[in-house]
Amino acid sequence: MEQYLIYNSLNYPILTVLVAVPLFGSLITLFIRGDKYLKIWGLVVTLTTAVLSLPLYSNFDLTTAKYQFAEFRNWIPFAKINYVLGVDGISILLVLLTTLVMPLCILCSWTYIKERFKEFICVMLIMEAAMVGVFVSLDTVLFFIFWEAMLVPMYLIIAVWGGPRKDYASIKFFLYTLIGSIFLFVAIIAMYVTTGTFFIPELMAHQFSFSYQMWIFWAFTLAFAIKVPMWPVHTWLPAAHVEAPTAGSVILASILLKMGGYGFLRFCLPIAPAATIYCMPYLIAISIMSIIFGGYLALGQNDVKRLIAYSSVGHMGFVTLGIFLLNDVGIKGAILQMVNHGVTTGALFICVGIIYERTHSREISDNSALGMLMPIYVTFLVIFSLSSLAFPGTNSFVGEFLVLMASFSKYKLVGGLAVIGAILAAAYMLRLVQKMVWADSDGHMHHGEKSHLFDLNFRETGTLAFLAIFVFWIGLNPGPFLKIMDTSTLHLLQQLEDGRKAMPAGHGEYHALLNGVGESIRHLVAFK
């Protein structure tokens, strides 16, 4: 174990605490009466969790790729299932993202949720525990338990507090995600039977045969691609996003979607390296499809939430593209892009929630020309929209730039296609901003005509300002964030390289598909 883990040396078991505090907090909500106290309790618990998670950042050892802050306990000895937690450079940012976004989710539900507050806070806290659990588990069974346990609270968030078509959306969400993960379940058991362990680092170290790798690779990929979501299994996402309450949308966009990308990095690449390299062109092609389709569909939406949901498909396409370029810059760009998407899209959903509370409509046409009436609101809206289209100086610019750089350095064709996605992002976001801020406004305030459109209050400003800090922090100084993932990314690439070397010859022509396509296009162009 010591070769993979650095045991926690803080004076409290930090990772267990991050899971346990929200879980116990959720139990205690059952005994609290009164919406006001419940809100405060939810905020206290999530803030405590956030504060307790900060030592992860300050005490993180940048020089090692081992799993840090690790804890190990026997759990079900006879089946060799252990309770192992740990974080490395890949997961630490996602853990912090989760703990920091959750207080905002409570804040943005402050007045949005009108009924069943007790259940709401309880479910949100269970959700937080499960999400942190997914990112810190180092045992496949533990990972799977958290992965699946998350479905139930999320289902309830959509089904109980959702919009008019919540029934359809929640069941679609549940079925899609679950059917994706049942094969993941078989893969986990199959790997256990082959290797005798559920411990993820040992599974990474094990050399599976090529055909075996292909099977588990596709089992993993199905589960994670649905979660990301990649084209063509993305259809649950717009439905879920549109119907979920604001906090549900924020959780979905900021954290749930990241689990797909995290799964690729934690399972597919290191455990099935040869299969990853072999299948890389297909995954890149699917990612490109996600980028272009997501952007194209977002262009045609009139519902603000739906527009942002489709933009998520496009943005997450950049993440999977970065991952499957399989080089240092691409993977770092992908991880950073995951964090960025969590910040930016989460913020955009909060913006939509705020305006929905005032106008009770998500149509762009009903929410137009807000510039004069809600100046603070539109300032934030523009900041996050620019961030979403990767405007230089904002966080997404750095992530997207890294991914594009990686793709141009590897395959020019892929880079060229991905740029289309970036252009589409500018098109749909600017259209949204133009309509919502200015539209046909004559630039003068007309008193009394839209009195319900009051500007942001202190709570809402604080929520959005917190995220805006990160937009500029990552945008202007991404160094510290990239440095955290440095060692782990290199280690991951080393694992891939080892996996490639261990494979017998015959699987060498990995890039035939992409090179072939590029070649034939070049011929076509030259012929004309």
Next chain:
Amino acid sequence: MTLFLPELALLLTAVVFFFASLGKIKGARLQGLGILFSGLAVLISLYSYGMQGSLFFNAYRVDAFSQIFKVIIAFGLFIVIYLGNGLYGIDDVLQPEYFLFLTLSAFGLMVMSSAVELITIILCLEIHSFALFIIIPFRKKGAYRQQMEAGIKYALFGAAASGISLYGISYIFGMTHTTYLADLVKIIPGVILKKPLMLVGLVMLLGGFFYKLALFPMHFWAPDVYEGAANETSGFVATLPKVGAVALLIRLISLAGVDAAQFTWVLMAFAVLSMTFGNLAALVQNDIKRLLAYSSIAHAGYVMVGLLCATEFGYLSGVYYIAGYLLMNLACFFVIYNLAPQGENITFADLSGLYKRSPLLALTLAVGAFGLAGIPPTIGFTGKLFLFTAAIKKGMYGLIILAVINTGIAIFYYLKMVRAAYTSVESQASPLNLKLSTSILGIFFIAIILLLGTFPQGFMSVAREAIAAAM
């Protein structure tokens, strides 16, 4: 004498009910008596765990294996009696008799788990079945007439299934000249691959227990009987006989030895057909009890996956799964039972808005249904994890892929139940006020389904001893 204590405790309970049927005790006091004495039986069977020995010319063996099943059966009976406030679905005058035969039926199952000789096994099976034949038609007269149909179906098919079992025994006896399992286990593995007749005999013998387990191809009674019988009877039929059947199936399947390929193939086909048929049929049901009947057919298939591995781990996971199934199914029946104060059948329409009427019942239903669907961290998930691990260890990938696809299908109808309970319709139905004792039972179900699912180690180490004793 002490070896026989748990059985005596149940017999005592039956006698108490017999005298109660002569008097005028009814309602809550009768139920109190039942809770008291069946609770006593649980304690006694717990106390007698660990005893060993044989009785009745070695036809009856008391070991860790039989004792763990006795505990589960006594406990299941206790829960069935405890389910609600009195018997909603049974006529007042028949209530003592109802409890009497319920207890006798559980007694039959209890002795069955100790029986190690074929004729004894059939006798025990009949004690259990006859008692059940009588109580299935017990139901208040009302808009419901299906209880008669259910009673006749259960009795006729049950008799036929016993007949098939006996016929199978005649083959086995004819070829081996013994009915003792201890002797059979020495003979059968040698001949089962050479003599097809032995395979036929063994499968026919198992048929009687497939009937109890509601495994394909002996499943067809389940939906009609569940629907026709009173809610409390369905809760009993759906759970306890299956536990007894699993105990016997473990004993009988292990007769064939581990390398009986054709035998495994037959069981595999039954398992797959059972889960596929059960899950597909459950998708379109509207009556919740009927839905649970089809779901139980599917679950019989899952349990079979563990048993047909014929390994220690396979049996172990089978025991764990059936114990979990008992709890999760009883949790669902607990909700049905308390939703129907007149003993009527429950449909999806009755479930809607349940979370507003009674949050606790809605949560119990959600935990039970998600458990049956296999969502972690419930006992259903851990059970499936063990079952599938056992099967993959034997290299049965195809079987597991089919089982997993079935799990995916099944999610839909379990989710439909939860969805019905959690959708808010503007229903006029009044809030349900549960009694404290009922609420405690609901919380107990939620807690044990989650806890036993998260910490299976204790149960599994006990079950391992039991399996070791049986093999």
